[in-house]
Amino acid sequence: GAVVSQHPSWVICKSGTSVKIECRSLDFQATTMFWYRQFPKQSLMLMATSNEGSKATYEQGVEKDKFLINHASLTLSTLTVTSAHPEDSSFYICSARDLLAGVKKTQYFGPGTRLLVL
Amino acid sequence: RKEVEQDPGPFNVPEGATVAFNCTYSNSASQSFFWYRQDCRKEPKLLMSVYSSGNEDGRFTAQLNRASQYISLLIRDSKLSDSATYLCVVNHGGGADGLTFGKGTHLIIQP
Numbered sequence: 001g002a003v004v005s006q007h008p009s010w011v012i013c014k015s016g017t018s019v020k021i022e023c024r025s026l027d028f029q030a031t032t033m034f035w036y037r038q039f040p041k042q043s044l045m046l047m048a049t050s051n052e053g054s055k056a057t058y059e060q061g062v063e064k065d066k067f068l069i070n071h072a073s074l075t076l077s078t079l080t081v082t083s084a085h086p087e088d089s090s091f092y093i094c095s096a097r098d099l100l101a102g103v104k105k106t107q108y109f110g111p112g113t114r115l116l117v118l
Numbered sequence: 119r120k121e122v123e124q125d126p127g128p129f130n131v132p133e134g135a136t137v138a139f140n141c142t143y144s145n146s147a148s149q150s151f152f153w154y155r156q157d158c159r160k161e162p163k164l165l166m167s168v169y170s171s172g173n174e175d176g177r178f179t180a181q182l183n184r185a186s187q188y189i190s191l192l193i194r195d196s197k198l199s200d201s202a203t204y205l206c207v208v209n210h211g212g213g214a215d216g217l218t219f220g221k222g223t224h225l226i227i228q229p
Contacts, residue, residue: 044219
């Protein structure tokens with residue numbers, strides 16, 4: 001199946017710092033990537049939809065100035081958590097939809113990034 | 119009402135048993151339906167798409183009832199390796215909508 005990578009796989013940082021997470025589709029092109037967040041014992045929640053070459057679309061309640069998304073190419077989207085605070089500690093997962101997926105809309109998930117803000 | 123509802127479990131079943139998961143969704147305009155599997159501290163992995171006609175993949179059978187907005191997953195002859203959280207997932211359609219996840223049903227297969 002299609003492969004999506006994320007980097008870093010985990011990060012620990014001090015409160016107030018910014019953290020950048022990369023999401024790459026390795027063997028396919030993705031005009032659309034999605035960023036999700038999962039708190040312990042909770043479901044994945046969609047944060048934003050990242051569109052190549054245009055602005056991201058954020059879900060209600062997600063601050064676009066805090067979670068900066070850049071989708072500069074068909075294989076790379078980045079999420080930057082600015083001025084991270086302990087409540088931002090979570091499991092951040094990206095997914096990518098194959099440009100050629102058509103009506104199947106299958107999304108392939110990256111391995112996730114665990115963020116711990118102290 | 120939550121958009122995608124699942125029984126959280128856990129379901130404890132003996133190896134070899136048949137287990138069924140149910141899921142309901144609230145948005146009647148939903149277009150695509152999936153079951154994902156998530157292992158502890160890992161990303162979700164697609165198990166199978168769900169079609170109105172029902173579909174089967176080995177020991178796994180998925181059913182969709184659009185009228186009742188109900189999705190099911192049946193696992194036959196369960197294996198120890200089937201232990202995981204099973205996520206019911208819905209796509210509401212449109213050009214690039216993200217997925218809406220249920221909270222998942224935790225399955226534990228006991229030897």
